[in-house]
Amino acid sequence: MQPATAEAGRLAGLTLAAILADPALAAMAAAELETITIKTSKGRSAKGALAKPKSKGPAVLLLHEWWGLNDQIKSVAREFAEQGYLALALDLYDGRIAKNADEAGKYMGALDREASIDLMGAAIDFLKQHPLSTGKVGTIGWCMGGGLSLDASIARPVDATIVYYGSVTHPLDDLKKLKGPLLGHFAERDQWIDHKMVDPFEARLKEAGKRGEIHWYQADHAFANPTGDHYQKPDAERSWQRTLDFFRANLR
Numbered sequence: 025m026q027p028a029t030a031e032a033g034r035l036a037g038l039t040l041a042a043i044l045a046d047p048a049l050a051a052m053a054a055a056e057l058e059t060i061t062i063k064t065s066k067g068r069s070a071k072g073a074l075a076k077p078k079s080k081g082p083a084v085l086l087l088h089e090w091w092g093l094n095d096q097i098k099s100v101a102r103e104f105a106e107q108g109y110l111a112l113a114l115d116l117y118d119g120r121i122a123k124n125a126d127e128a129g130k131y132m133g134a135l136d137r138e139a140s141i142d143l144m145g146a147a148i149d150f151l152k153q154h155p156l157s158t159g160k161v162g163t164i165g166w167c168m169g170g171g172l173s174l175d176a177s178i179a180r181p182v183d184a185t186i187v188y189y190g191s192v193t194h195p196l197d198d199l200k201k202l203k204g205p206l207l208g209h210f211a212e213r214d215q216w217i218d219h220k221m222v223d224p225f226e227a228r229l230k231e232a233g234k235r236g237e238i239h240w241y242q243a244d245h246a247f248a249n250p251t252g253d254h255y256q257k258p259d260a261e262r263s264w265q266r267t268l269d270f271f272r273a274n275l276r
Contacts, residue, residue: 034049034052035049035052035053040100040103041250041257041260041261041264043099043103044096044099044100044250044251045250047095047251049099050095050096050098050099051095053098053099053102054073054095054098054099054102056075056102057073057074057075057098057101057102057113058073058074058075058076059072059073059074060072060073060074060112062146062147062150063146064142064143064145064146065146066142068139068142068143068146069143070114070115070116070118070143070147071115071118072112072113072114072115072147073093073097073101073112073113073115074101074110074111074112075098075101075104075105075110075111075112075113076105076156077106077107077108077110077156078108079108079156080155080156080157080158081108081109081110081156081157081158082108082109082110082157082158082160082161082162082183082271082275082276083109083110083112083151083152083154083157083158083160083161083162084101084104084109084110084112084151084161084162084163084164084271084275085112085114085144085147085151085161085163085173085176086100086101086104086112086113086114086164086165086169087114087116087144087163087164087165087166087169087170087172087173087176088113088114088115088116088117088165088166088168088169089128089166089168089169089249090122090128090129090131090168091128092115092119092120092121092122092128093113093115093116093117093119093121094121096249096251097113097166097169098113100113101113109271109275110151110154110156110157112147112150112151114143114144114147116135116140116143116172117131117135132168135168137175140172140175141175141176144163144172144175144176144179144180145176145179145180147176148163148176148180149180160275160276161182161183161275162183162184162185162186162271162274162275163176163177163182163184163185163186164185164186164187164188164267165186165188165190166188166189166190166246166248166249167188167189167190167245168190169188169190170187170188170189170190170191170192170217171187171190171191171192172190173185173186173187173190174187174190174192174194174206175194177202177203177204177206178194178198178199178201178202181201181202181203181204182203182204183204183274183275184204184205184206184207184270184271184274184275185202185204185205185206186206186208186209186267186270186271187206187207187208187209188209188248188263189209189210189211189217189246189247190217191217191221192208192217192222192225193221193225194225194228195228196228196231196232199228199229199234200232200233200234202232202234204274205234205237205270205274206229206234206235206237207236207238207239207266207267207270208222208226208236208237208238208239209239209241209263209266209267210222210238210239210240210241211240211241211243211245211247211254211259212240212241213242213243213244213245214244214245215245216245217245222238226238237270239263241256241259241262241263242259243256243259244256247259247260247263248260248263248264
């Protein structure tokens with residue numbers, strides 16, 4: 025869906041942080057994306073929000089937080105397209121968006137991991153084969169989606185993987201399947217995705233012979249989410265710049 029000219033003008037020149045800070049602007053940015061359906065060879069299907077670049081470029085698969093595929097994640101997909109990437113934000117909740125943490129927890133707890141991996145694999149195949157894609161693909165996810173980003177790039181090896189404070193308990197044999205390098209953003213005050221989980225993961229990456237770039241921030245879980253209580257603007261902006269640099273280095 026294309027926005028009206030006046031609305032499109034309001035977004036022109038705005039940074040991602042500015043768009044995400046304003047729900048009305050985020051909704052406007054999200055409305056620019058095209059809704060598509062991803063189908064797998066096993067008969068599963070899921071909707072996705074596709075943001076197209078002006079010319080052919082590498083592709084990025086975005087995996088949402090436990091809240092669902094909201095305007096925030098769609099806005100990030102739009103920004104990737106502005107940066108020259110074909111970006112697909114996959115909806116693993118069948119259109120549901122949680123209104124509170126209890127609801128989000130229920131949705132996340134009910135998520136079928138096998139089905140999600142199947143859908144993400146099909147999404148990666150779609151991105152590799154799209155006419156606007158160079159064939160290079162990266163994955164990125166936040167919170168629940170961070171772990172899924174790693175799941176996806178293990179199941180269907182891609183050129184680069186980014187994890188924002190997601191579960192990384194994956195065993196050594198799984199990590200050996202990775203193709204490209206991994207960038208991880210983690211928070212020192214995170215009570216769940218902490219050093220006890222991440223430090224052994226980093227060691228397993230090295231043992232598997234894979235390149236991992238791990239960054240820690242003096243922040244709490246979900247520090248990059250401007251709609252949450254733990255948002256830290258300086259850390260969010262620093263991690264975003266590292267994200268752009270990482271994809272530029274490994275997908276271009």
